[in-house]
Amino acid sequence: MAEQSPGGDGRRGAVVLPRGRLPARVDWTPLRARAVRLLLGSATCSALGLYAPAMHMALDAREEGILDSGVLHLQACISLFPNF
Secondary structure, three states: OOEEOOOOOOOOOOEEOOOOOOOOOOOOHHHHOHHHHHHHHHHHHHHHHHHHHHHHHHHHHHHHOOOHHHHHHHHHHHHHOOOO
16 A cells, blocks of 8 residues: 655655555556446447448358458458448
8 A cells, every 4th residue: 555755755745655566557547437437338349340240241251152262352342442
């Protein structure tokens, strides 16, 4: 547990850590907030949703008997040129 420095050593308000323990590089405390967890969850779901058609296309192509290399090339063309 970190303690506050008493201030007599010129480090007013500095956090004193126990010997041998390094300070955390990343502060994870904002992730405890419910709003942040909801935002992260919805962002994850929407990111996975963007790739869902490509996964279904691969499964449908396998059922139709299309070669995997043809599906791979088709997915590459769709991802490189999505607006054409």
